[in-house]
Amino acid sequence: MLKIFPIFRRKLTHVCSLKPYKDTKWLMPNGNPTGVYIYNCVAEGRVPIILNDPTIATWYSCGPTVYDSAHIGHACCYVKLDIIQRILKSFFNINLVTAMGVTDIDDKIIKKGLETNTDFKTVAKKYEHEFWMDMSSLNIEKPMIITRVSEHIETISQFIKGLIDSGIAYIAKDGSVYFDTSKFPAYGKLQAGQDNGEASDDAKINKMDFALWKGVKPSEPSWPTDWGEGRPGWHIECSAMVSKIFGSQLDFHAGGIDLKFPHHENEETQSCAYHNSRQWANYWVHVGHLNLKDTKMSKSLKNTISIPDVLEKYSADTFRMACLMSNYRYPMEYSDEVMSTAEEVVNKFKFFLKDVEVYANKRDSGVGDYNNKLLNELQKVIENNLEALRSDFDTASCVNALLNLVTQTNRIIKGNTSNYYPVPVLLVADYILQVLTKFGLMLSDSSRDNIRNSFIDTLVEFRHIVRSNALERKDKELLNACDVVRDKMKSMKIQINDSKNTPSWVIIK
Incomplete structure (x- = not known):
């Protein structure tokens, strides 16, 4: 010891x-333990x-x-x-x-x-x-x-x-x-x-x-x-x-x-x-x-x-996500593949937060209820992530845990079920947003304003109506036109995520 x-x-x-000191080992400071551990090169391990x-x-x-x-x-x-x-x-x-x-x-x-x-x-x-x-x-x-x-x-x-x-x-x-x-x-x-x-x-x-x-x-x-x-x-x-x-x-x-x-x-x-x-x-x-x-x-x-x-x-969020998904102490590779993966992860979180907003404000929903399974999973992730961060700042494990939480929550908000769980879903989204923000992600584009958001919302909703009718009538010409609009918007850094109910969109870079 x-x-x-x-x-x-x-x-x-x-x-x-x-004084000639020969002992070169790490010396444990006298004070108050924080409960956090970090690698120390003198001790050659976590301290x-x-x-x-x-x-x-x-x-x-x-x-x-x-x-x-x-x-x-x-x-x-x-x-x-x-x-x-x-x-x-x-x-x-x-x-x-x-x-x-x-x-x-x-x-x-x-x-x-x-x-x-x-x-x-x-x-x-x-x-x-x-x-x-x-x-x-x-x-x-x-x-x-x-x-x-x-x-x-x-x-x-x-x-x-x-x-x-x-x-x-x-x-x-x-x-x-x-x-x-x-x-x-x-x-x-x-x-x-x-x-x-x-x-x-x-x-x-x-x-x-x-x-x-x-x-x-x-x-x-x-x-x-x-x-x-x-x-x-x-x-x-x-x-x-x-x-x-x-x-x-x-x-x-x-x-x-x-x-x-x-x-x-x-x-x-x-x-x-x-x-x-x-x-x-x-x-x-x-x-x-x-x-x-x-x-x-x-x-x-x-x-x-x-x-x-x-x-x-790439956006600053994408670069930061690539850093979060690697261990700070070890070499990190920079490549288009690594950055594209990080970009996909950032966009997945953006889409999720947008989808939760739509889900929570559904007009055709019944009485809201709790989902104990999702709440228990959220609590487990909160505790495990805190432990991962205590253990030499393991951010990669935290990001993976958040992605798994997104997948589980998506089964509820995108599933074919009449059950409505706004409270646990919003708690999950709030926790994910808090963690990512604390890690330094912005998850927004400062150039967006309310007028542009309203315009994009209107355009995306109009396209969704046209596309839904085209799917019902199997109108290939209209579906192709909808695809052209989707691709044009993506070229302008706006990506649409189609769904059976209400579509969502995010700014990409």
Whole structure:
């Protein structure tokens, strides 16, 4: 059984003498269990989420390096993190204080500026603005706090100074500062045995040492410090900015699986060293890659797909549903087949909600009654879905359970029976709508208004009357004309669902 260690909150400016910790196991926080479990890479398994306050948690996500447009690989990561955040807030009543770091000064940003003869600040602002527009188009909630590296240089330099003063960081001849990994025995606990991914140079004492500060170079932006001019290294930025906001301990730290090592490893290492703690982030949340036919999507491979391009073909709800139907921790494949399946699922829910509305307002119905079998099934689904979400956010199981619930309810509302069960049917529809909305689906098109809805309703009803008469008289010519109207409307992103009673329609994309 893991030992419980208390969480100590310390100010950013305070650094204690470093103690050599050899135990690299995950340390169970001291606090209040939430009943939710999440995978932790240090523990190599699911662990309980325990918070100081059972209703408050801190969350930091590594944001973009703004040197180019985001692609759907980034979209997949941020949509899945958005889903997890929504689950914690909506299903488990946890108030998340969310922050995201934006790297707006970096080798790639400087390179893009030189290539385009543009100031690095202009490059960063352009692509950061584009990033937030893309996130909004995907219905991703914006973090409460956004930290930009260029706005926290003083915080970062003071953090580095603390590590230098403690003796665990050293200054190289060119003014660069490195973290001495030989003085931190726990280095590698997130992913032991990996090379740290940084090029080795003569300035390092050890191969695994990583840069905290990069000495000044000609034609590059720089800032003054006690040890000389330069700019921050990549890893130190997040540690310093997070510590400024949240103190010496963080609940959730999130990002793509590619950040696990070296970025998150180095963050954890330097933060533990600075705060003299054995565990800085209690829960690391890593999202699997989005692949194209078993190939990782990345800018270096030049196989990326832009977010606007995807949203030209599929809706934000469809993309989110594809994310919901996969496990956040594992690779997800992007293909037309996967997206078409997700689109069918979204449309199935839309049709169902429309059909329930029609069913509940039937004019020819008798006295309403309860259906205990359907109510019992609803209760079972509610309980099982909550358990699935408690168990490392298993959204795929929830979606499958909702689809099964739709199938069972459709047997009632579309069956040839005189029984009328508006209450249980409406309760099922309300629950499904609540869950999907809490997952971040919009299930509506903001461009629709009442006038257009009324027009479509009238047209669909008129077609239904014509089609019903044609079916009764077996008039092929009229039936073909009805099919033409149906196909024309589908080409305009309006899909009709024919039925024996009242037809329904939904907006598709």
